[in-house]
Amino acid sequence: MIKEIIFYTFSSVLICSSLAVILFRNPVYSAVSLILSFITSGFLWLLLQAEFLAIVLILVYVGAVMVLFLFVIMMLNINNERDKSSFNSLAPFALFIGLIIAAELITLIWINSSQFNINSLSIQEPDQVSNTLALGKELFTNYILSFEIAGFILLLAIIISISLTLRTRKNVKTQIASEQISVDPSTRIKLVDLKERE
Amino acid sequence: MNNELTLITPELIIASAICLLILVNSFLTTEKRYTGLIIGSITMATCALISLIFLIETTNSSIFNNHYKIDHFSTGLKFTTYLIALFIFIGTKTNKENTKSELVLLEIFAILGVSILASSNNLLTLYLGLETLTLSMYGLVASKRSSEIATESAMKFFILGAIASAIFLYGVSFVYGLHGTLFFEELNNATINNTIEMQLALAFIICGIAFKLGAVPFHSWVPDTYQGASTSSALFISTIPKLGAFALIYRLLYEAFIANAEFWSLLILLLGLLSLILGNVIAIAQDNLRRILGYSAVGHIGFILIGLSIGSIDGAIAALAYLVIYILMTAAAFMSIEVISTEKRAVVTLADIKDLNSTHPWISLIMLFSMFSMVGIPPFIGFYAKWIILSELINSDMLSIALIGIIVSVIAAFYYLRIVWYMYFEKNELPIMKGSPNIFQKTSISLVGLSILLLGIYPSPIINFCRSIFSPFLLID
Structure with a gap:
């Protein structure tokens, strides 16, 4: 209850x-x-x-x-103003389509509701282990391949978003650490003997 | 051969090539670089070889707890994919303007997606493969960032694709709710499959598939992306993902839901007829060469769907043969456009190819081969493709459908021949196209172009190959 x-x-x-x-x-x-x-x-x-x-x-x-x-x-x-107008112009049409789909779904389930009986599915009793443990066991044994593929999809998403937003500009002043470290002082500073002004 | 990791060697090689390419590119700073081309081609060649070996001595096996399946169909489809990809890489990436390695990277990702789709034995793996494929397609279309048309078409493609994936997943959730499992073998439950809810779920799933194929009510992204994407990306999008979509439709309809064949064959037939008629009729009104090719793709997909709607293995063989032949023809057409375009001026409208014969006689001959073949004029292979589909239709008493197919093909001849007319008989008022292909491009375009002619004269290799892919089922039948 x-x-x-x-x-x-x-x-x-x-x-x-x-x-x-x-x-x-x-x-x-x-x-x-x-x-x-x-x-x-x-x-x-x-x-x-x-x-x-x-x-x-x-x-x-x-x-x-x-x-x-x-x-x-x-x-x-x-x-906000622009969004409002576009929403209103499309709303009746969207509502119409949505109502049709909803009506179809409801009649289908109404007419023939036997198959949508949740109890007919064999839902396993939860084991006496925590949810996290059970999921982790499934994920890293039975579903390892799907897990790996999902990893590749994430990698793909990273690459796409970087390649679409990264703009390498020319003439940009960047630091190159290796060159900075390997600088030879003798090439940078020139010691000039100045004659004393008389 | 029985080790799980040995059986997925091609996928492992592709995955390592992706990681290698990312690493190599992050250490290179030069603008014009061929690392993508080199790594991509070597990977594809190796994978094609390995899958050919697998194809010869395949043992059907399910691996990774039945999530993944290695059989004739998957290895055969993978072999085709890798071979076509190798040609595309050599044909387009040797051009200095296409060496951006991100593009190669995205294309290799798409090929990985096709491999996963071809081997999937479970709705979850299938969906993950599908997402790998479509995500990289969004990236490929959007990669031409400076162009407004490209960005717009990529945005439309992305939103429509996301909706299609959502609809597909909605259907899958129905299937899971009804069956309580996602494995293909366990979905063949006749008592559940004939219920009206299952048909609803299938309708949702077929909507998703139709979007990925670009069949008619869901076709609007096809001409847009062909127009917006750079030529090399358009070439890729028009070829490899179609093989993935074929794998999707075959694995789902012919393996998972074969018990519902009566229901889905009707839906597929309707989609096929609509695509065939609308695709070819709208193409007549187009002035943009790429949009013409886009709508012609929709029309050809119509033919393939009609072949699949027969619902027998013979129909699937004919459809696969048609698809492979269509990929050859469209690859020849897009490669021709690619090699005569330069960075400053790409071929867009029909006016750009006026009098192409006087400047690029060999390229326009290849284009002529491709166009004649798409019409279905006898010595070329396109005739054979149409013939096997039509003969399968007549064999299964679908004479009226075959007649519609013939009539629409005659209508379609108009716009294909118009392209040929523009290339050979129109006077050119614009500056001539300056692009000149290098030796690799010349070789690959000539190979593809000549194969259209030679396979048309001697077509048995293609049909035998397609038959051998499905052979285990033929033995059962």
């Missing part, structure tokens, strides 16, 4: 905050609502006994991604 109450409270907060993300005019408010929706979905995962994923979701998305996002929004100083 208490579980249901917690579930429904958090899911209603999640739905409201997700709606707020797209309805707020101010991008900073949207970003903050997105943070709220991440935190509430983290709580929902806690209810499913996935504590590691819940903490990772909050740490990674709220702690890193959204903070970065807020920085970008504040640095770019996005013009």
Whole structure:
């Protein structure tokens, strides 16, 4: 009973905050609502006994991604007026398409709901080990290949973002440490004997 | 041969080549450098050799806890990929203007993605391979930073691609919810597969696949990227990723969801017909040579999808043969554009190739081979490609579809022949194209161009190769 109450409270907060993300005019408010929706979905995962994923979701998305996002929004100083007009012109069309897809999905599930029965899936009882340990064991044994490929995808993303933003300028004054160290004083300083003025 | 790491030698070599290239480039400072070309070509040649050896003495095996599969299909597709990539590297990267090593690096990443796609035996591995491929494609399109068109097309491509990946993953999440597994063998569950939810999931997945292939409702990125990207990147994007998309469609539809063949063959057929008709009709109205090639790519993808929609192994063989032949033709066309362009002036519109015959007779002859072949005029290989698809269609009682294919091919002849007309019979008012190919470019473009003609006269190597890739299934059938 208490579980249901917690579930429904958090899911209603999640739905409201997700709606707020797209309805707020101010991008900073949207970003903050997105943070709220991440935190509430983290709580929902806690209810499913996935504590590691819940903490990772909050740490990674709220702690890193959204903070970065807020920085970008504040640095770019996005013009709100223009966004509003483009949103309004596309909103009816988007709403129409969205309603069609939602109606299709709902009728499908309504007509034939037997297959979407969650209980029919064999959900394994969680082992008596912590979530982190179980995930780590799976990740580094059964899913090692996927893990390695994901590493390469990250490397690729780094290379793309560097190659798209790095601009090597000519005539830029850079320090070359090796040359600086190997300088011979005799070539740099010329001692000139000055005759004393009479 | 049974060691897991031995079996993925080509992938390991590519991965080490990537790391080596990054290291070498960070210590080099000169502008014009050929490290990318050298490392890339050596890697591709070695990998092609190794996968050829694997192809000859392959033992089908699943490795890494069934996440990865080495069979005839994967090694054959990898061999094709590496060989084509070798030609592309030698054909374009020897040009002084294309030596930026980041481009080679991104292309090698894309090839790694294709290899992973070809070998994947699990929806997770498949998706990771797909992302490796598409991410590097975004980078390739965006690499021409100074051009406004390139940046715009890269942005459009990136956003549309991200949406397509999201739709694909949404479908995959449905599949996982219904089956409780991501492994291909375990997805062949007939009781679940015939439910309406599974069809919904498949529809989402096919949307994602159609985007990656550039089939019609999802095709808008194809002409844009062909126009925006630099010629060498456009050449790459129009060839290698198509093989990856073929691997994706084959692994998913022919292996994982073969039980749903009746449902997906209808969807694939619809997508194929739409691409065939719209791609070829819109191409008529284009003035930009690259956009023409883009829309013609959409049309050819239509033919390939129609071949796949037959739903039999013979259909898949015909589709793969068509794809390999299409890659030969499009490589010849883009290489021709590449070698006559200079850094200052690239070939963009049809006006740029007016009277090309008087300045570059050999290049325009290769271009003529490619165009005639794309139309499907008999001595060239394009005729054979169309013929095998059409004969497969007739064999499986899809006569009306075959008729539509023939009619659309006749319509398409207009714009292909218009290119030839411009090259040979129009007077040139603009300054002539100054680009002159070096010896490597001449060799590779001549090899590709002549293979269009020679394989057209004697086409059995290609069809035999495609058959041998699918041979284990033929034995079962």
